[in-house]
Amino acid sequence: MGISTEEDPKERKNNKDSLDEMEMKVAKYSRGKAANLGALRDKKLKGQLAGKERLIGQSAKAAAQAEKWFLPIEGGYLEPEGLEKTYRYQQQSIVQEVDLLSSRKPFDMILPVLGPYTLEYTSNGRYMIVGGRKGHIAMMDMLNMDLIKEFQVRETVRDVAFLHNEQLFAVAQKKYPYIYNRHGTEIHCLKEHGKSLKLQFLDKHFLLVSINSFGQLHYQDMSTGEMIANYRTGLGRTDVMRANPYNAVIGVGHAGGKVTMWKPTSVKPLVTMLCHHGPVTAVAFDRGGHLMATAGVDRKIKIWDLRKYEVVHSYTARAQSLDFSQKGLLAGSNGSLVEIYKDSGGQDYKVYMKHRMIKGYQVDKVLFRPYEDICGIGHSMGLSSILVPGSGEANFDTFVENPVETRKQRREKEVQALLNKLPPETIMLDPNMIATVRQPKKKEKKTKKEIEEEIEDVVEAAKNTKVKKKTKGRSKPSKRAKKKEEEVLKAKRPLLDQYKETNGQPEKKQRIGDQSELPKALQRFAKNRQP
Amino acid sequence: MRVKVISRSTDEFTRDRSQDLQKVFRNYDPALRSQEKAVEYTRALNAAKLEKIFAKPFIGAMDGHIDAVSCMAKNPNNLKAVFSGSMDGDIRLWDIAARKTVCQFPGHQGAVRGLATSTDGDLLISCGVDCTVRLWKDPMRRMMDTSDAIGDASQPSAVYTWKHAFWGVDHQWDGNIFATVGAQVDIWDHNRSEPINSFEWGKDTLLSVRFNPGEPDVLITSASDRSLTLYDLRMSSPARKLIMKTRCNSVCWNPREPMNFTAANEDTNCYSFDSRKLEEAKIVHRGHVSAVMDIDYSPTGREFVTGSYDRTVRIFQYNGDHSREIYHTKRMQRVFCVKYTYDGTYLVSGSDDTNLRLWKSKASEQLGVILPRERKKQEYLDAVKERYKHLPEIKRIVRHRHLPKPIYKAANIRRTMIEAESRKEERRRAHSAPGSRPVQPFRKRRLIKEVE
Numbered sequence: 001m002g003i004s005t006e007e008d009p010k011e012r013k014n015n016k017d018s019l020d021e022m023e024m025k026v027a028k029y030s031r032g033k034a035a036n037l038g039a040l041r042d043k044k045l046k047g048q049l050a051g052k053e054r055l056i057g058q059s060a061k062a063a064a065q066a067e068k069w070f071l072p073i074e075g076g077y078l079e080p081e082g083l084e085k086t087y088r089y090q091q092q093s094i095v096q097e098v099d100l101l102s103s104r105k106p107f108d109m110i111l112p113v114l115g116p117y118t119l120e121y122t123s124n125g126r127y128m129i130v131g132g133r134k135g136h137i138a139m140m141d142m143l144n145m146d147l148i149k150e151f152q153v154r155e156t157v158r159d160v161a162f163l164h165n166e167q168l169f170a171v172a173q174k175k176y177p178y179i180y181n182r183h184g185t186e187i188h189c190l191k192e193h194g195k196s197l198k199l200q201f202l203d204k205h206f207l208l209v210s211i212n213s214f215g216q217l218h219y220q221d222m223s224t225g226e227m228i229a230n231y232r233t234g235l236g237r238t239d240v241m242r243a244n245p246y247n248a249v250i251g252v253g254h255a256g257g258k259v260t261m262w263k264p265t266s267v268k269p270l271v272t273m274l275c276h277h278g279p280v281t282a283v284a285f286d287r288g289g290h291l292m293a294t295a296g297v298d299r300k301i302k303i304w305d306l307r308k309y310e311v312v313h314s315y316t317a318r319a320q321s322l323d324f325s326q327k328g329l330l331a332g333s334n335g336s337l338v339e340i341y342k343d344s345g346g347q348d349y350k351v352y353m354k355h356r357m358i359k360g361y362q363v364d365k366v367l368f369r370p371y372e373d374i375c376g377i378g379h380s381m382g383l384s385s386i387l388v389p390g391s392g393e394a395n396f397d398t399f400v401e402n403p404v405e406t407r408k409q410r411r412e413k414e415v416q417a418l419l420n421k422l423p424p425e426t427i428m429l430d431p432n433m434i435a436t437v438r439q440p441k442k443k444e445k446k447t448k449k450e451i452e453e454e455i456e457d458v459v460e461a462a463k464n465t466k467v468k469k470k471t472k473g474r475s476k477p478s479k480r481a482k483k484k485e486e487e488v489l490k491a492k493r494p495l496l497d498q499y500k501e502t503n504g505q506p507e508k509k510q511r512i513g514d515q516s517e518l519p520k521a522l523q524r525f526a527k528n529r530q531p
Numbered sequence: 532m533r534v535k536v537i538s539r540s541t542d543e544f545t546r547d548r549s550q551d552l553q554k555v556f557r558n559y560d561p562a563l564r565s566q567e568k569a570v571e572y573t574r575a576l577n578a579a580k581l582e583k584i585f586a587k588p589f590i591g592a593m594d595g596h597i598d599a600v601s602c603m604a605k606n607p608n609n610l611k612a613v614f615s616g617s618m619d620g621d622i623r624l625w626d627i628a629a630r631k632t633v634c635q636f637p638g639h640q641g642a643v644r645g646l647a648t649s650t651d652g653d654l655l656i657s658c659g660v661d662c663t664v665r666l667w668k669d670p671m672r673r674m675m676d677t678s679d680a681i682g683d684a685s686q687p688s689a690v691y692t693w694k695h696a697f698w699g700v701d702h703q704w705d706g707n708i709f710a711t712v713g714a715q716v717d718i719w720d721h722n723r724s725e726p727i728n729s730f731e732w733g734k735d736t737l738l739s740v741r742f743n744p745g746e747p748d749v750l751i752t753s754a755s756d757r758s759l760t761l762y763d764l765r766m767s768s769p770a771r772k773l774i775m776k777t778r779c780n781s782v783c784w785n786p787r788e789p790m791n792f793t794a795a796n797e798d799t800n801c802y803s804f805d806s807r808k809l810e811e812a813k814i815v816h817r818g819h820v821s822a823v824m825d826i827d828y829s830p831t832g833r834e835f836v837t838g839s840y841d842r843t844v845r846i847f848q849y850n851g852d853h854s855r856e857i858y859h860t861k862r863m864q865r866v867f868c869v870k871y872t873y874d875g876t877y878l879v880s881g882s883d884d885t886n887l888r889l890w891k892s893k894a895s896e897q898l899g900v901i902l903p904r905e906r907k908k909q910e911y912l913d914a915v916k917e918r919y920k921h922l923p924e925i926k927r928i929v930r931h932r933h934l935p936k937p938i939y940k941a942a943n944i945r946r947t948m949i950e951a952e953s954r955k956e957e958r959r960r961a962h963s964a965p966g967s968r969p970v971q972p973f974r975k976r977r978l979i980k981e982v983e
Binding site for chain 2: 028029031063066067070071072073074075076077078079080081084091094097098099101102144152204237246247248274287288289334343371372379387389392393396397398399400401404406409419420421422423424431432434435523
């Protein structure tokens with residue numbers, strides 16, 4: 001065995017790589033940049049903040065270093081060899097390659113009578129609930145493929161949603177949404193929501209959000225039963241609604257091509273974006289909160305940056321439903337074709353996998369299963385599930401979501417969730433705004449005094465301008481005085497308007513509807529000012 | 532094709548036997564936890580509310596004296612022992628764990644005015660208006676006894692009679708010397724029946740005395756001529772004197788920063804001074820609505836407790852200008868003496884209603900043994916509360932204290948008076964020649980002069 005005195009250049013490169021990797025990990029855990037202490041003048045505060053920053057740095061580093069012990073499972077992947085393309089791989093060939101346990105996970109369930117089916121997973125990915133349009137509800141334990149409960153409601157089922165855990169779920173039925181427990185017992189009928197088309201549950205806030213056939217949004221607190229908010233979108237009937245997991249804002253896609261975003265404490269939408277020419281068919285949000293994918297009837301799938309509200313990429317493709325996975329894969333369904341897209345750098349999504357159902361099946365919903373490399377598909381002839389390597393988060397946190405939780409852990413988690421229930425006011429576009437200082441408004445209105453001073457200055461300047469000497473009697477003292485006066489008036493006119501505004505009475509514009517203005521014949525068209 | 536998918540066998544992630552602990556897996560990735568700030572804020576808010584719910588600071592009253600409690604002393608040798616002296620001359624030793632009298636000393640004729648223990652805890656010194664100083668050897672004997680019968684302790688080991696009534700006593704840290712105050716400052720030795728030294732500066736009565744914990748030869752007294760005087764035993768005369776507008780009832784050195792002391796003043800405020808710079812107070816601690824009678828520092832030096840004539844006990848941060856906590860009960864009358872116990876967890880107050888009262892220093896603290904997990908949780912909640920303390924909702928809940936109506940009203944009246952005074956001063960300044968009425972900071976306003 002020889003002892004090499006010189007360091008291997010390859011090894012050195014590896015070391016450098018691992019250092020860079022470490023830095024990236026630390027950046028992930030330090031949650032944003034450090035405060036700029038250089039600009040501070042208060043020494044005491046500076047010292048305190050410096051101490052805090054040091055602590056944050058240490059804990060980020062510790063978390064990054066502990067990653068290799070805490071994260072024992074490697075995430076999934078699918079890598080081509082040679083000239084192969086990942087999207088050419090069939091499900092059968094993938095299933096043959098993976099281990100026995102995983103090869104049992106994909107399935108095709110043919111339920112031709114009561115479809116098309118929609119589905120939903122619990123946030124820990126263990127349980128699945130499916131709803132057939134013609135009234136078939138079934139709940140399954142996906143860990144050991146057990147059917148927990150199956151029943152018929154004998155009326156139209158439009159959507160299903162789990163509440164905070166698998167014990168309760170909501171079903172949007174023909175006239176109202178209902179709440180059932182895992183034994184299929186009806187617990188509540190939420191008549192106030194009306195004929196709801198889509199349901200979403202915000203688990204940190206315990207809010208059930210529904211949109212009904214009149215385009216009304218309802219927010220109901222599921223722990224107290226209180227109706228928190230009820231807003232008209234005013235943009236017509238739609239069944240495209242998704243919650244943004246990053247900030248719990250609800251995104252609604254409308255038939256006019258608009259996507260609006262809502263929070264329960266404002267009557268008006270926070271954001272209205274014109275995303276498509278023609279109806280929006282699907283909306284999905286990434287876990288990181290900065291990406292939104294929309295699909296429209298105009299044969300476009302668009303990826304949006306939600307920090308700038310701009311299109312990042314636009315692709316020509318159809319999609320009836322979209323979903324982002326935990327690791328950022330995007331699934332879209334078009335007829336009987338399910339396509340999975342993957343970020344190839346710079347949010348440019350390229351086709352990663354394709355899965356074609358049997359011809360004639362119409363895919364209704366695609367949904368990634370959390371903490372697993374699986375995508376669930378609800379279609380007109382039943383349910384399917386396919387393997388999508390690299391879609392799920394490999395390592396769960398027992399205290400956040402636990403796919404193998406026991407009954408006791410579930411109960412404990414329920415109590416904690418109720419204790420930490422967030423008030424509806426905490427839903428906002430930027431959730432990190434809480435406990436930060438509001439920036440002062442850039443343009444302050446000038447005070448009366450300031451305007452007066454400014455006018456004085458302007459007048460003084462205007463008076464001091466030299467008037468050109470002119471011939472043929474145009475420089476007579478009277479003319480010159482008049483000219484100066486004009487100059488002064490011209491200089492102070494823009495300021496006078498501001499001055500009037502500060503006096504409290506902005507100049508009222510005459511309304512067209514004012515009756516005195518209109519000739520008699522037109523007066524009846526004027527808006528009636530009395531309610 | 533290289534392919535791998537997530538595959539977890541359930542056995543790997545669950546415990547093998549029901550006796551085992553549940554397996555815990557952590558992933559600290561921030562992406563798994565959305566809305567972290569909102570969650571933290573909610574936790575802080577809930578913690579602030581729970582703190583209010585659990586705030587039950589009063590542990591119990593200890594009755595036994597038949598007249599007002601005038602003075603107390605704690606024993607450095609024993610955490611649960613407190614001596615108290617009352618206006619009828621009675622001296623008692625209390626076990627504050629059991630909240631019982633352990634021993635009763637046949638005290639003085641007339642009020643006991645001062646109590647002090649030596650640093651080793653083997654000697655109790657009492658003095659009173661009957662012009663005597665009494666020394667009690669081994670005062671803790673009863674406490675160590677297993678027999679729980681309350682009986683009279685033995686007679687004092689020494690009784691020294693002197694020329695004037697005494698108002699206070701304090702024992703030197705590490706030494707054989709103690710000082711009494713009355714008409715003058717007398718320095719005594721344990722073994723001498725007459726003072727070994729006396730100091731006099733002015734003719735007025737001295738009210739309290741405290742030895743410096745860091746420099747054993749330095750002591751401070753407060754007197755009814757509104758002065759605070761520093762003495763050095765190595766010199767023949769007093770060192771420095773500060774005269775204020777109102778008198779100080781009590782003084783206490785900060786045990787961790789022994790150059791600083793805090794004086795409990797008659798004008799409802801406490802003044803913290805650096806003994807090297809007496810020209811201005813470091814901090815004025817405001818809050819009481821009547822004269823502050825007694826003050827005692829916590830052994831950590833971060834907090835002190837004050838008792839006041841307004842029937843409340845307050846806790847201040849050593850550098851805080853307003854009280855952190857206000858304690859009161861329906862039955863507690865004028866508080867004459869307060870002590871912070873040597874473990875920093877409890878307060879003892881003695882008041883006019885003949886009772887001693889035991890309080891927790893942190894109102895909502897859980898007593899007893901705390902499991903490490905509970906402690907960690909508490910630390911986390913404290914940190915979160917600290918982080919979000921500036922938000923209005925949390926601030927409101929944390930700051931709120933219910934006060935008895937008379938104190939609440941008195942505080943309002945005081946505020947009005949102070950505002951009126953400052954307004955008047957402002958107007959005077961506006962109408963006098965510029966610079967002729969300089970702005971006097973509050974730290975200096977109540978001081979008159981310093982005499983060397």
